[in-house]
Amino acid sequence: KQEVTQIPAALSVPEGENLVLNCSFTDSAIYNLQWFRQDPGKGLTSLLLIQSSQREQTSGRLNASLDKSSGRSTLYIAASQPGDSATYLCAVRPASGGSYIPTFGRGTSLIVHP
Amino acid sequence: DVKVTQSSRYLVKRTGEKVFLECVQDMDHENMFWYRQDPGLGLRLIYFSYDVKMKEKGDIPEGYSVSREKKERFSLILESASTNQTSMYLCASSSRGITSNYGYTFGSGTRLTVV
Numbered sequence: 001k002q003e004v005t006q007i008p009a010a011l012s013v014p015e016g017e018n019l020v021l022n023c024s025f026t027d028s029a030i031y032n033l034q035w036f037r038q039d040p041g042k043g044l045t046s047l048l049l050i051q052s053s054q055r056e057q058t059s060g061r062l063n064a065s066l067d068k069s070s071g072r073s074t075l076y077i078a079a080s081q082p083g084d085s086a087t088y089l090c091a092v093r094p095a096s097g098g099s100y101i102p103t104f105g106r107g108t109s110l111i112v113h114p
Numbered sequence: 115d116v117k118v119t120q121s122s123r124y125l126v127k128r129t130g131e132k133v134f135l136e137c138v139q140d141m142d143h144e145n146m147f148w149y150r151q152d153p154g155l156g157l158r159l160i161y162f163s164y165d166v167k168m169k170e171k172g173d174i175p176e177g178y179s180v181s182r183e184k185k186e187r188f189s190l191i192l193e194s195a196s197t198n199q200t201s202m203y204l205c206a207s208s209s210r211g212i213t214s215n216y217g218y219t220f221g222s223g224t225r226l227t228v229v
Contacts, residue, residue, distance in 0.1 A: 034217040041223070041225065043204055044206075044218075046217055100162070102208075
């Protein structure tokens with residue numbers, strides 16, 4: 001059974017720092033990996049989607065990488081801002097068994113203070 | 115943009131009421147999901163549908179049922195609401211195709227309080 005782990009569970013940093021959030025998964029048979037942001041009391045907003053054949057995706061100050069063979073993805077946030085404060089979740093879509101059900105990590109809660 | 119719309123942001127219901135949570139997506143996605151999210155427990159899958167009139171139980175289906183009469187709409191039904199069903203409910207959709215660039219798309223959530 002796929003397991004997804006996100007480390008650290010919580011992070012508090014001063015504004016301007018570059019950050020790395022980690023996501024690891026136990027089964028490398030995935031179609032893609034997706035990073036989400038969740039603000040308190042809100043739904044999940046998709047940030048980046050990396051297909052299994054890709055190594056990285058970039059959007060603005062965000063860069064996500066994928067190393068499928070080692071079961072790891074990182075989300076890099078450059079020059080963090082207080083508006084980046086949120087919970088960040090990763091999810092993997094399985095490639096085996098015809099399942100469409102993603103496996104989510106528990107998330108990293110990020111606080112960026114001025 | 116793909117949109118998943120949940121009909122209510124906040125709901126307050128009484129114990130024993132039958133509650134309907136509605137979710138509509140506009141991207142012709144085959145797959146739709148209902149999750150609940152509680153502090154410290156992460157996202158837990160309640161039900162999943164991969165086609166019209168098709169449904170599969172997730173990890174915590176007890177006390178819930180679903181309906182998918184049209185491709186774009188997936189309803190979650192609490193047959194007799196109880197206080198332990200107070201939670202944030204999230205609907206999501208995805209394409210069956212593996213080459214989709216959208217992945218999973220979530221609605222804005224419904225905060226349900228059962229009193």
